[in-house]
Amino acid sequence: MRIDCHVHLVGTGTGNSGCWYRPKGLTRFGEPMMTKAVGLKVDDIQGPEFDQLYVRNLVRFISESSLIDQAMLLAHELPHTEDGTPLPELSSLYVPNDYVLEVAAAHPEFLPAISIHPAKDGAFEELNDCLDRGAAALKCLPNVQGIDWNNPRYTKFLERMAEAGLPLLAHTGSERTMPVIDHALASPTVLTRALEIGVTCIAAHAGTGMMVLDPDYLDVFLRMLEKYPNLYGDNSALAGLSFRLRSSANRTLTSSPIMDRILHGSDLPVPSNGLLPLLxxxxxxxxxxxxxxxxxxxxxxxxxKQMLGYNEATFTRASTLLRIL
Structure with missing residues (x-):
């Protein structure tokens, strides 16, 4: 089974989805490209059926695909402080777990990745509920949502994830589309305690940083691969115009044994483009x-990704790591 493990579900709240979208910073400028990437127009964002159109197009993309069999859809949690206070004013979007789970239940093309801040009120209970409903992974952006997984307060939460076999897909490296709370949490080292507890962790983007603009943590990711057998990376956003990918980084990620720990992900609706790989x-x-x-x-x-040198196993590896019921 070929799985794209990194596809964002986005909504504006039409059809009582519970989603909202309030673009900030570069997200606002990227709207035309992102909506076009999913076969929609900017005007559709203000329309009465945006959420339904978005899902419909994703279903069509998978049904018509010759290379992808399933996609893991990502929920998106609000940022929180360490005492559990939500900070919606610092977010560009919100996609609740209920919506992701419902969409995945209705469409076998999708796997649901939930998103829970471990400091929020009722986080542990919400985790158990989502596990009962078929969560395949938990997705977070530590530097955006303010999650330091090395905080001992989150031990019980991580132990439950490990017990349930629920992987942690965590953004690592640059983030330029949403407000960042703590830049230090972009490092893959934010996953250290989770790895030691036994959670399977997937470092989204493999710690890569945008050239010139941000620190690059690929070397940190590579050192951690040697120490933690339950650490993996994904190659999402590495075939676009995000300036994450350098030829040296691509050679590293597609070399053995590093590529044996990489999963395929697109990062849709972030558009893919072959121009930078060409140049x-x-x-x-x-x-x-x-x-x-x-x-x-x-x-x-x-x-x-095939052209860049990623082998067939990167496309099927998620089927052995995700919690697929």
Missing amino acids: GGMIDWSDYRESRRITNPLDLDARL
């Missing part, structure tokens, strides 16, 4: 021309 000498002109003819965004990202 960086990572794909050739014929590959780039081929990529320009691919209209399905899931297939586009997957095909670019």
